[in-house]
Amino acid sequence: MEDAQPAASRRPVMRLLEQLGRKGTLRILWELRDGQPQSFRALRTSTDQMSPSVLNDRLKELRAVGVVELAVAGYVLTEAGAELVRRLLPLNQWANRWLDDAASN
Numbered sequence: 001m002e003d004a005q006p007a008a009s010r011r012p013v014m015r016l017l018e019q020l021g022r023k024g025t026l027r028i029l030w031e032l033r034d035g036q037p038q039s040f041r042a043l044r045t046s047t048d049q050m051s052p053s054v055l056n057d058r059l060k061e062l063r064a065v066g067v068v069e070l071a072v073a074g075y076v077l078t079e080a081g082a083e084l085v086r087r088l089l090p091l092n093q094w095a096n097r098w099l100d101d102a103a104s105n
Contacts, residue, residue: 019065024050024058026088029067029077033085037074 020026024047031046032038038046044055059075062068067081077085 019061022058022061024054025062028055028058028062029081029085029088032068032075032077032081035076035082037071037076039074043075 020029027047027050028043031043040052040055040059043059044050044052047055059068059070062081063070067078067084068075069078
C-alpha cells in the first residue's frame, strides 16, 4: 500500500520547512530565542497579540515535535529548539543585509 503523504513531505527538510511555514511558528521560536521562559500571556504580547487559538495550536505542535516545552516558569526552547534557532541566526544576518541593500537602492 502506498503512503498517503506526498513524497516531498517524507523528506525531513521538507517536513521541517512545512512546520516552520505554519502561521506564527517562526515568530514563537524567535521570541523564545533568549532562553527565558515566557507565559502564554507574555508570548501573546511578544507575538503582537497572535490569536490565542493559533498560539495554542502552534505551541502544541512545537511541543509535539520536541522544540518547545512547558516548564514551571513558562514556555522555553528545548535543546533541539535552541539548536534550530542558532541555525536560523545566519538567515537573520542575511535578511538584515538584504534590507540594508534594498533601502540603499
